[in-house]
Amino acid sequence: MKALVVTTLDGPSALIPVEVDEPAADESTILVEVHAVGVSFPDLLLTQGLYQYKPKLPFVPGGEIAGIVLSAPDGSGFSPGDRVVGLTGVGGAMAEVVALQPEATFLLPGTISMPTGAALLFNYLTVHFALIRRAHLEKGESVLVQGAAGGIGTAAMTLAPCLGASRTIAVVSSEIKAEYVRNLGASDVLATENWRDEVLAITDGRGVDVVVDPVGGDRFTDNIRSLATGGRILVMGFTGRDIPSLKVNRLLLKNAAAVGVAWGSWWAEDPGRLSAQWSELFPLLETGELQIPEPTRYPFDAAPEALLDLEHRRTVGKSVLVLR
Template sequence: MRSLQVTSLDGPDGLRVVEVPEPEPAARQVLVEVHALGVSWPDLLLTRGEYQVKPPLPFQLGVDLAGVVRSAPADAPVSAGDRVAACLSYGGGADVVAVPTEAVFPLPDGVSFAKGAALPMNYLTAQFALATRAGVRAGETVLVHGASGGVGTATLQVAKGYGARTVGVVSTEEKADLVRRLGADDVVLVGGFLDAVRAVTEGRGVDVVVDVVGGDLMTDSLRSLAPEGRLLVVGFTGGAIPQVRVNRLLLNNIDVRGVGWGAYAMVRPGFMHAQWDALLPMIESGVVDPPVGATYPLEEASRALTEMAERRVLGKSVLSLR
């Protein structure tokens, strides 16, 4: 079978598609025939050796996937022939993969494999951020930085699923058009976003800020919060890790909360399945509908990662295997 492997830590240029034997599932593993593989930011970091998980070379890339179950343990939540989505820290990029039962989720019939491969990590992260870390409530206002990116679009949709008003922050008008199509209530450009947010909230501010960008947005993000607001730190795609002037937290009783979904979920059996159960009604109703921006064959994984890194694709990039 084909396997997408990182052979050197030179970014996407270090990727190779090689032939390897099919895996033999261990106890409590589900064997999945992969139809689609999501292209994610952790994949890019893994190719550079910059991710928190650092497997020895060579290793099989692939975080998000969707496909059909070939075999499963009797006590697994899925059975042979079922359509599924799944996520791994790495290792999902092959024609057939063995996945722990904890990380395999039923995929509704109406959801394509490409969209299924766009769901797990981003939408589980968004659900964890909003429900577990922020405790978002219907009627609250959620601001999302990097709103056109993978976690950003997921957060906008999940927030709508919880009954929140959403404000998307983007860098270009092209991205603003995408975010509007995804259902954001308000969209503002990142340049001068604080004044724009104050205008659309009539001076009150927002209840929750979800920040996947980092960099120099932190101070104005704190200023954009209403009293008792929560700022969620999800990532640093902008590159720089900001510093917090903690005196600002006192003024309006503001919280800054970290969002480390993987570290939390991976050590709590059943947690990811409970998350998926919370997302399923949103998926089935169409509130959660991941935008697939581009599809590539497996052999063009290097190009897919490069174009994602250069932000040339709006929406989720997906590799098609079948």
């Protein structure tokens, strides 16, 4: 089968298609013919050797797929022909066939296409974990989302209202991204140049209850200034590259909290946590209350281009590679 392999840590252009052996069927894993693979910022960092987890070279990046079950162990709850989505963990997904753990595999509702399915698990389960289990979002609270037109941002903008947020405020860097988040239903859309004053203006000086921050860098202190009393900032990632420092008196003054979010290590400790999350997310998908926006599609071999678009902030929404 074909897989996309990182052989040197020279960034996306060093990702090359290679013929490799298909994973062998065994008694504990589900073999899946991959139809689409989700592309995320950690894949970009992996190709550059900048991710917190550093796999040994050569390796296959990608963490999530949508596809059709080829074989499944008895008693796994899956059968050949099932449409599924699944997580491979850190790496392994950019391949024509993958082996998944049953705990990290879920039936994909017939109403959701394969590319949209591949855009689902990684970001939506991360944001679900962040808003519910880390920020303890309450009904009627307001949520400010940095990088709102990105993968994590899109998930936050669409999931937060389903979880009770009464207001979603998007921060984006271009008019195309502004248009995109308006279509997602953003209550307010602010530009990266002047968002801080605007947040305070549109909340009558109160600030917001929760900030979803996948960007970090120089926005961090202003995010904390934008919190209401009792607010929580979710530290999700650092696409701005700099890891910010925090003067903790800013938290003390507002009874605020800065909360770390490491969804991958949380579910790796106990993969059964994924099915608990899925059982909370699935009803929202089934009823259509949660609509997953159409991702941007790239051919499988165009993975380097998809990653370069992420690096240069050209991507709008989530990206996926389409194989079939």
